[in-house]
Structures are given as C-alpha cells and as structure tokens.
Amino acid sequence: MSKSKNSKTSSSSGLTPTDGIPADLELDKVKKWVRSRVTAKRYKHIKGVADVGKRLAKACGVEELPVLLACWLHDSCKEIKATELITMARSYGMELSTMDERNGHILHGPVASYVVQEQFGITNHDVLSGISEHTLGATTMTRISKVVYLADILEASRPEALTEPIWNALTRGGDKVRLNTPEMDSNLDLDGAILKASDLVIAHLLEKGKAIHPKAVDVRNHFLEAVKNQETASSREPCSQ
Ligand SMILES: [Fe+2]
Numbered sequence: 001m002s003k004s005k006n007s008k009t010s011s012s013s014g015l016t017p018t019d020g021i022p023a024d025l026e027l028d029k030v031k032k033w034v035r036s037r038v039t040a041k042r043y044k045h046i047k048g049v050a051d052v053g054k055r056l057a058k059a060c061g062v063e064e065l066p067v068l069l070a071c072w073l074h075d076s077c078k079e080i081k082a083t084e085l086i087t088m089a090r091s092y093g094m095e096l097s098t099m100d101e102r103n104g105h106i107l108h109g110p111v112a113s114y115v116v117q118e119q120f121g122i123t124n125h126d127v128l129s130g131i132s133e134h135t136l137g138a139t140t141m142t143r144i145s146k147v148v149y150l151a152d153i154l155e156a157s158r159p160e161a162l163t164e165p166i167w168n169a170l171t172r173g174g175d176k177v178r179l180n181t182p183e184m185d186s187n188l189d190l191d192g193a194i195l196k197a198s199d200l201v202i203a204h205l206l207e208k209g210k211a212i213h214p215k216a217v218d219v220r221n222h223f224l225e226a227v228k229n230q231e232t233a234s235s236r237e238p239c240s241q
C-alpha cells in the first residue's frame with residue numbers, strides 16, 4: 001500500500017474535510033480525468049459503483065468522501081494493458097508474485113493507488129486501500145475498503161445471480177430497497193457479504209477452470225473465520241468489522 005505524507009483537508013467537494021485529500025480537489029475534476037481514461041461502458045460501471053458506494057457509506061455511517069473518491073478511481077487504470085501494469089507496478093516498487101505476473105490485469109487496482117497519488121496528491125489511507133483492494137480484497141480491510149469492494153461487486157449492471165446472494169448476506173435476508181432506513185442499516189453484515197462474494201467469485205473461477213489468486217483464498221478464509229466468530233459472539237454489531 002501507498003504511504004501517506006499529505007494531510008491537507010478537503011473543502012471543495014462540499015463534503016466533510018478529510019486528511020490526505022487535497023483541499024482543492026473537486027470530484028468533478030476526478031470524474032473528468034477518469035472519463036478520459038476509460039470506455040463509455042466502463043465509465044457507466046464506475047458511476048454505478050459510486051452510486052452503490054454512496055448508499056452503503058450512508059448505511060454504515062462511514063465517511064462519504066473517501067468512499068466516493070475510491071469508487072470513482074478504482075478502475076481508472078483498468079484499460080492499461082497487463083504488460084504495462086506489470087512494468088508500472090515494478091516502477092512503484094511493488095513486489096510481484098508469479099501469479100501477479102501471469103495475471104497482470106489484477107494489478108489495475110494497486111497500480112491505480114499509486115497513480116492517483118501522483119495525479120491528485122491523494123494520500124488518504126482509506127481511499128488508497130479502497131482502490132488497491134477492490135479486486136482481491138484483503139485480510140486487513142478497513143470498513144471503507146469493505147464498502148468500496150462491495151460497491152464494485154454490487155454495481156447494478158452485474159448479473160443478479162451474483163449480486164442477489166451478496167445483497168441477501170449483507171442485509172441478513174432483508175430487502176435491499178430498504179437500505180438507508182434505520183432498521184435495515186442497524187443490521188448490515190459487511191463481513192458476511194464479503195464472504196459470500198468471495199465464495200461466489202471463487203466458485204465461478206473453479207467452474208471456468210481458471211486459476212485462483214492465493215490472496216483471494218486467504219481473504220475468503222479470513223472472512224469465513226470472521227463470520228464464525230460473529231455467530232458465536234453474544235452481540236453482533238451493526239456494519240460488522
Ligand atoms: Fe476493477
């Protein structure tokens with residue numbers, strides 16, 4: 001992950017000032033930059049991710065600005081060829097596994113977390129980790145990173161066979177339409193939703209005969225344990241860790 005060195009605050013966005021986000025950074029400027037780097041179809045997906053991210057941020061009571069920035073920027077390097085992503089990752093000092101080198105496209109998140117530091121001066125940990133971790137997840141995800149990961153996989157154009165079980169896990173069997181109502185928001189299960197997403201993604205890769213990144217397995221096992229621990233705990237907190 002990228003290192004934080006800038007602690008300016010943001011005000012131009014109209015949202016709560018946040019450390020590591022330049023004061024003059026406007027969301028519109030970010031959107032225009034992203035639009036210039038991706039196809040129209042990809043931009044529509046990114047906008048959809050930001051829409052879901054906004055709802056989830058509100059529901060989980062996490063800061064909206066880092067979530068929105070991470071959502072808008074998460075796929076900003078997705079159109080870069082795998083070979084170039086590998087070169088860029090090395091130039092940023094990232095250590096790459098054989099799996100990373102064979103599947104360079106999965107580096108679009110981690111590489112973007114460095115590119116946006118250079119482009120916009122963003123050093124906020126939540127924004128950078130949200131961008132970096134959106135594809136494979138991580139065992140050390142912050143609540144904001146979890147929200148970004150889920151927003152990406154729950155974006156409206158994804159197949160319902162994928163999104164419905166994840167919404168169901170997130171809302172503990174509730175109706176997603178009621179998200180952002182107090183009774184729903186107090187009962188969300190971020191970890192359960194990430195476990196379900198991990199299971200579905202891994203099952204899909206197995207079905208297609210594709211390789212599974214070891215990190216994806218680690219993340220799945222981490223959230224399996226987290227959910228088991230939740231179930232044995234006497235009280236379960238809303239928007240669980
Ligand atoms: Fe992505």
Ligand SMILES: [Fe+2]
Binds near residue numbers: 045049074152
């Ligand atoms: Fe995405």
